[in-house]
Amino acid sequence: MSELEQDAAVAAAIRMRGIDKSFNGVPVLKGVDLDIAPGEVHALAGGNGAGKSTLMKILQGVYTPDAGEVEVDGRPVRISSIADARAAGIGMVFQEFSLVPSLTVAQNVFLTTEPRGRGGLLDDRRAVRQTREVLAQMEVDVDPRARVGDLGTAYWQLTEIAKALAQDARVLIMDEPTASLARHETEALFALVERLKQRGISIVYISHRMDEVYRIADRITILRDGRRLLTSALSDVTPEQIVEGIVGQKIEGDLAYRARAAHDAAEPLLEVRGLCAGDRVRDVSFQIRAGEILGLAGLMGSGRTELARALFGVDRVTAGEIRMRGRVVDVSNPAKAVREGIVLVPEDRRDQGLVLDHSVRENLLLPLLDRVERRGLLSTRAGRELSTSLIERFQVKVAHPGRPVRLLSGGNQQKVVLAKWLGTEPDVLVLDEPTAGVDIGTKSEILETVRALADAGKAVLIISSEYPELLAVSDRVLVLRDGSVVRELQRSEIADEESLQLAVQGV
Numbered sequence: 001m002s003e004l005e006q007d008a009a010v011a012a013a014i015r016m017r018g019i020d021k022s023f024n025g026v027p028v029l030k031g032v033d034l035d036i037a038p039g040e041v042h043a044l045a046g047g048n049g050a051g052k053s054t055l056m057k058i059l060q061g062v063y064t065p066d067a068g069e070v071e072v073d074g075r076p077v078r079i080s081s082i083a084d085a086r087a088a089g090i091g092m093v094f095q096e097f098s099l100v101p102s103l104t105v106a107q108n109v110f111l112t113t114e115p116r117g118r119g120g121l122l123d124d125r126r127a128v129r130q131t132r133e134v135l136a137q138m139e140v141d142v143d144p145r146a147r148v149g150d151l152g153t154a155y156w157q158l159t160e161i162a163k164a165l166a167q168d169a170r171v172l173i174m175d176e177p178t179a180s181l182a183r184h185e186t187e188a189l190f191a192l193v194e195r196l197k198q199r200g201i202s203i204v205y206i207s208h209r210m211d212e213v214y215r216i217a218d219r220i221t222i223l224r225d226g227r228r229l230l231t232s233a234l235s236d237v238t239p240e241q242i243v244e245g246i247v248g249q250k251i252e253g254d255l256a257y258r259a260r261a262a263h264d265a266a267e268p269l270l271e272v273r274g275l276c277a278g279d280r281v282r283d284v285s286f287q288i289r290a291g292e293i294l295g296l297a298g299l300m301g302s303g304r305t306e307l308a309r310a311l312f313g314v315d316r317v318t319a320g321e322i323r324m325r326g327r328v329v330d331v332s333n334p335a336k337a338v339r340e341g342i343v344l345v346p347e348d349r350r351d352q353g354l355v356l357d358h359s360v361r362e363n364l365l366l367p368l369l370d371r372v373e374r375r376g377l378l379s380t381r382a383g384r385e386l387s388t389s390l391i392e393r394f395q396v397k398v399a400h401p402g403r404p405v406r407l408l409s410g411g412n413q414q415k416v417v418l419a420k421w422l423g424t425e426p427d428v429l430v431l432d433e434p435t436a437g438v439d440i441g442t443k444s445e446i447l448e449t450v451r452a453l454a455d456a457g458k459a460v461l462i463i464s465s466e467y468p469e470l471l472a473v474s475d476r477v478l479v480l481r482d483g484s485v486v487r488e489l490q491r492s493e494i495a496d497e498e499s500l501q502l503a504v505q506g507v
Contacts, residue, residue, distance in 0.1 A: 091164025
């Protein structure tokens with residue numbers, strides 16, 4: 001046992017022992033132990049369905065364990081609600097933000113715990129003052145009176161953290177905290193985490209990015225199939241061992257580019273000429289041939305997502321044209337885009353790609369209702385058969401297709417989004433951050449699916465902030481800046497991730 005592990009065992013900020021949890025008779029957690037030391041950053045890793053989210057939701061009071069014990073600062077506690085977790089000093093910073101955009105920073109920080117004055121009236125001045133004090137302790141400059149909806153993503157993240165600290169959280173659970181942040185914003189978050197550590201605050205850090213884990217975490221716990229596989233200091237385990245522990249096998253070559261057949265002789269399947277949409281897409285032109293994967297790289301705000309939305313008819317095209325096989329097509333709304341064979345896997349799967357309270361089956365069938373229609377009515381049998389075939393084809397892990405899709409892990413939710421659109425048999429796939437927030441095993445599956453689709457003659461436009469993944473599959477890369485294409489690079493021209501980063505930065 002390492003010195004850090006001994007310290008954790010003696011004086012754990014959080015100690016979970018023998019945690020079991022099942023849903024509908026299906027075990028999700030099986031005797032899991034977890035120790036979090038005071039003032040440490042403890043990474044929590046595991047594949048989709050490994051039990052990470054369930055374990056943290058037990059700690060947060062969303063679920064109650066079927067068996068096991070939880071101790072906080074050496075004292076047994078029963079956490080059966082979020083209020084219990086808050087009282088125990090446990091806060092969570094969600095990957096999908098829980099803020100109200102129309103409220104100010106201070107109002108969000110004290111939402112449901114508002115300071116009150118005489119007569120029980122809300123004391124907004126006191127909320128602003130106390131929020132300013134919390135932000136000062138965090139050493140960040142945010143106006144407590146600013147409306148959250150007017151702020152950038154990084155400030156939403158800071159507001160979430162301030163919200164937890166204002167409730168005297170001594171343990172913070174951070175779920176994929178950098179998923180929506182630019183590189184410089186990520187650096188600022190890491191600096192804040194270091195300051196929180198120095199104050200003795202413990203952080204459970206959930207991330208699929210190995211570079212981040214090694215940069216910021218002291219120890220790591222890996223879950224697999226609902227069991228704790230290992231807990232180790234990061235200095236005692238290699239990235240390869242972590243990946244192998246997560247997926248249960250070695251993953252070799254999936255992030256290495258595999259040369260594919262040239263497509264120069266083929267006619268363009270998708271052609272975009274002088275496309276403009278809003279103020280983020282400006283005179284964009286490019287072609288994608290059948291069987292080709294075109295990567296799109298750019299900083300946040302460069303217009304990547306806006307271009308994807310315009311191609312799918314979500315954002316209005318104000319100039320230019322889109323051609324399919326040489327023919328000008330009307331994609332003024334998503335339904336027309338789908339009819340022309342263009343589909344979009346959006347950046348935010350929860351808000352834009354899924355109806356969270358609907359079942360997995362219903363989500364899969366939404367764009368495919370015409371295929372299960374029988375004499376003007378929807379056939380339950382046909383719907384079950386089609387959804388089951390898609391679940392099997394894309395290896396979606398779900399106990400029952402009738403379960404709400406919100407209960408699935410992030411990676412399995414992403415598979416549902418992919419499956420529902422691929423079920424329409426499109427010609428052109430626009431994939432916006434398709435591997436965001438999924439584990440390394442699911443990333444491997446998604447990248448292999450992208451290659452297979454291109455090999456089958458599809459045209460693929462893939463947008464990703466993860467440059468190793470973009471370089472692993474792209475035959476060409478377009479660099480977007482301020483809404484315009486500034487460079488086009490053949491894959492053979494890009495030596496490594498650093499070269500692409502320099503091109504994106506304009507260096």
